[in-house]
Amino acid sequence: MRCETVAVGTELLLGQVVDTNSAWLGEQLALAGIDRTHGQTVGDNLERIVSALELALGRADAVIVCGGLGPTQDDITREAVAAVMGVPLVHDDDVADRILERFAARGRRMPANNLRQAQVPRGATVIVEPQPGTAPGLVCQVGDKVVYAVPGVPYELHEIVLGAVLPDLQRRAGKQAVIRSRTLRTWGDSESGLAERLAEHMAELDQGGPTAPTLAFLPVVSRGSRCASP
Ligand code: ATP
Ligand code: MG
Numbered sequence: 451m452r453c454e455t456v457a458v459g460t461e462l463l464l465g466q467v468v469d470t471n472s473a474w475l476g477e478q479l480a481l482a483g484i485d486r487t488h489g490q491t492v493g494d495n496l497e498r499i500v501s502a503l504e505l506a507l508g509r510a511d512a513v514i515v516c517g518g519l520g521p522t523q524d525d526i527t528r529e530a531v532a533a534v535m536g537v538p539l540v541h542d543d544d545v546a547d548r549i550l551e552r553f554a555a556r557g558r559r560m561p562a563n564n565l566r567q568a569q570v571p572r573g574a575t576v577i578v579e580p581q582p583g584t585a586p587g588l589v590c591q592v593g594d595k596v597v598y599a600v601p602g603v604p605y606e607l608h609e610i611v612l613g614a615v616l617p618d619l620q621r622r623a624g625k626q627a628v629i630r631s632r633t634l635r636t637w638g639d640s641e642s643g644l645a646e647r648l649a650e651h652m653a654e655l656d657q658g659g660p661t662a663p664t665l666a667f668l669p670v671v672s673r674g675s676r677c678a679s680p
Contacts, residue, residue, distance in 0.1 A: 483627025
């Protein structure tokens with residue numbers, strides 16, 4: 451089972467918001483034994499979200515797209531997923547009722563824009579539970595592949611991914627596994643010096659096929675960050 455992630459939001463490309471969702475998804479997918487083979491970041495632009503999803507679906511069995519499920523005009527992940535599925539968006543009464551109930555429970559009037567969140571690509575399955583925010587997660591079948599659309603707000607994403615997406619992915623994968631990582635800390639030798647000493651072992655690992663362990667060097671560098679002058 452190969453899974454890719456797509457993080458949607460122009461604020462991510464501009465560096466205004468740090469994309470912690472992709473890092474968290476990478477960690478959780480590894481713990482669930484699912485290979486995350488690529489991750490993309492794309493702005494709030496329909497054409498570019500569609501092409502990011504198509505690229506991911508061309509390579510992987512499953513795609514998790516996060517962000518852009520909000521009520522405003524710039525939240526267009528639903529439209530992009532519907533375009534990739536080749537279906538229209540349809541109004542879902544149950545989703546609309548749940549959004550209305552949430553506002554009513556807090557004694558607030560629901561802005562009409564929130565009904566955008568009740569638009570669902572025809573044929574998609576709405577993740578009813580958990581639904582921590584107003585936007586429900588969506589499970590969208592595209593041929594024999596699947597796209598999960600989940601909100602960008604980190605705590606909402608966490609609940610929906612842990613509660614519904616990962617169990618569904620594991621069921622589709624048909625087996626339980628984990629991808630284990632171990633960190634061996636060293637000090638004193640340079641990165642290239644260590645690589646030279648380990649060359650023989652690394653060559654052996656390379657012979658082990660696609661599921662053999664891999665070894666990566668993660669030098670810790672502590673220097674101040676720089677930015678371009680305006
Ligand atoms: P909502 O239904 O709340 O509008 P949404 O799916 O539309 O959710 P966005 O509007 O794209 O999500 O983002 C909502 C907030 O979540 C952003 O202001 C940002 O703080 C945070 N966020 C979005 N994407 C990410 C990300 N990849 N990593 C970390 N935080 C993110
Ligand atoms: Mg957004």
